[in-house]
Amino acid sequence: MIKYLKQYRFYIVLFLFILIPVIAIDTSTRAPREYRFYDRVIVGLTSPIQSAISWTLEQITSSYENYIYLWHTHKDNIALLEENRKLLNSIAGLRETQQENIRLHKLLKFEEKFTLQSVVARVIAKDISSEFRSIRINRGESSGIHQNMAVVTDEGIVGRVLRTTRSTSDVVTVLDLLSAVDAIVERSRARGVVEGLTDDTCQMKYTLRTDDIQPGDNLISSGLGGIFAKGMNVGTVSKVNRKPFGITQDVEVRPSVDFTKLEEVLVVLNGDWE
Amino acid sequence: MTRLILRLLNAPFLILIVAIGIALQSSLFCTWPLIYLQPDVILPVVVWCALKRNFDEGGIITLIIANMGEIHSAAPSGIFLLSYMIVYLLVRAASRYFVIQSLISFAVVTLISSAGWTLIGQLILYLLGISASQWKHTLTFMLLGACIEGVFSIWAFKWLEKFDWSTFKNLRAEQAMEDELQLNNEGF
Numbered sequence: 001m002i003k004y005l006k007q008y009r010f011y012i013v014l015f016l017f018i019l020i021p022v023i024a025i026d027t028s029t030r031a032p033r034e035y036r037f038y039d040r041v042i043v044g045l046t047s048p049i050q051s052a053i054s055w056t057l058e059q060i061t062s063s064y065e066n067y068i069y070l071w072h073t074h075k076d077n078i079a080l081l082e083e084n085r086k087l088l089n090s091i092a093g094l095r096e097t098q099q100e101n102i103r104l105h106k107l108l109k110f111e112e113k114f115t116l117q118s119v120v121a122r123v124i125a126k127d128i129s130s131e132f133r134s135i136r137i138n139r140g141e142s143s144g145i146h147q148n149m150a151v152v153t154d155e156g157i158v159g160r161v162l163r164t165t166r167s168t169s170d171v172v173t174v175l176d177l178l179s180a181v182d183a184i185v186e187r188s189r190a191r192g193v194v195e196g197l198t199d200d201t202c203q204m205k206y207t208l209r210t211d212d213i214q215p216g217d218n219l220i221s222s223g224l225g226g227i228f229a230k231g232m233n234v235g236t237v238s239k240v241n242r243k244p245f246g247i248t249q250d251v252e253v254r255p256s257v258d259f260t261k262l263e264e265v266l267v268v269l270n271g272d273w274e
Numbered sequence: 275m276t277r278l279i280l281r282l283l284n285a286p287f288l289i290l291i292v293a294i295g296i297a298l299q300s301s302l303f304c305t306w307p308l309i310y311l312q313p314d315v316i317l318p319v320v321v322w323c324a325l326k327r328n329f330d331e332g333g334i335i336t337l338i339i340a341n342m343g344e345i346h347s348a349a350p351s352g353i354f355l356l357s358y359m360i361v362y363l364l365v366r367a368a369s370r371y372f373v374i375q376s377l378i379s380f381a382v383v384t385l386i387s388s389a390g391w392t393l394i395g396q397l398i399l400y401l402l403g404i405s406a407s408q409w410k411h412t413l414t415f416m417l418l419g420a421c422i423e424g425v426f427s428i429w430a431f432k433w434l435e436k437f438d439w440s441t442f443k444n445l446r447a448e449q450a451m452e453d454e455l456q457l458n459n460e461g462f
Contacts, residue, residue: 025350046296050297054301
């Protein structure tokens with residue numbers, strides 16, 4: 001027996017190397033796995049680094065935009081420059097606070113409109129793969145966040161919580177190909193499912209060819225699925241391709257949330273629709 | 275003794291470095307348009323393992339770092355494990371038929387592997403019935419991603435070579451260590 005094991009060792013190991021990933025692929029459900037113990041150790045190691053880098057980048061960008069950029073325009077006057085540096089530094093801090101204040105105010109108004117109980121979280125990292133589009137936020141189980149909670153901004157739906165650790169959560173955005181949001185066209189009440197397509201577009205699937213959908217139509221969540229409240233903005237129809245045959249039509253959607261500028265989000269702990 | 279311990283720690287350190295690399299990749303390149311320029315930290319290490327490690331060790335490291343990649347992505351369970359493992363096996367098979375000696379040839383292998391990895395990933399997703407309509411977007415950015423990966427890998431391989439040398443993992447360092455142990459045994 002041992003002789004055979006030694007003789008065919010390479011093939012046995014090769015078989016195991018292929019078998020392990022194949023077993024890991026869960027084809028029966030589209031729900032991703034929860035974090036295991038060693039996954040949590042890895043995330044515990046990487047998330048502080050991600051938070052630190054994200055904070056540093058924010059500070060550098062803020063300094064560049066508000067201070068260094070203006071530095072050359074005042075180089076003739078050294079005395080004024082010194083004073084100007086100090087003032088600009090204070091202004092930069094204040095402006096950042098003001099911008100944050102405006103954003104948080106908008107989020108608060110949105111929260112009041114839908115009677116949401118929620119927590120504000122900051123985006124600290126994005127997906128390592130360009131094929132999938134999740135984000136990582138700096139709030140987790142310790143803030144009451146659990147799997148499948150809705151994540152929104154005042155602009156509309158961002159996505160849902162995929163998995164959590166104590167201090168971070170991964171959010172699968174509406175741009176991700178694993179995302180599915182049941183939506184209705186605000187004007188004609190046509191129904192479909194919005195799924196991710198590219199870095200800035202989604203597609204609305206399962207809409208009947210006879211449904212009245214036009215570019216520019218606004219899409220809102222239908223409330224089905226129990227994750228998102230009814231009436232939240234999903235996006236705007238950007239392209240409709242109605243073929244002369246078949247039962248469905250191709251509808252491209254531009255999400256209402258600008259994911260390139262996403263900094264803070266609201267994680268909905270519970271809402272009045274539940 | 276210290277050298278032996280360093281040699282044993284090579285693999286755990288490599289895994290730790292990849293974890294830090296993933297954290298850097300996911301946070302440094304999270305803003306637009308940098309997101310299109312992000313290199314894959316895992317792929318050069320997989321290629322390196324395929325070319326510079328024995329079959330068992332390289333395979334196990336590949337599975338571990340692919341799993342780390344998976345927990346930093348929304349990718350369905352097992353996709354990264356399978357696609358990186360296929361790349362690992364293909365590069366390993368290719369190294370038996372082609373002479374892959376210099377850093378530049380390593381970089382070319384990584385460039386091809388990057389494109390291959392993308393296509394393998396898409397194929398698996400297609401077979402699972404997940405991404406039927408994303409292939410246009412994938413193909414658009416595949417070449418750019420592969421070029422970035424190729425350029426990044428030159429730097430990564432230089433660094434990995436130094437890392438292996440300092441942990442006595444490459445052939446020359448191993449030989450030097452064995453010579454020294456032999457001299458010690460003979461009483462010199």
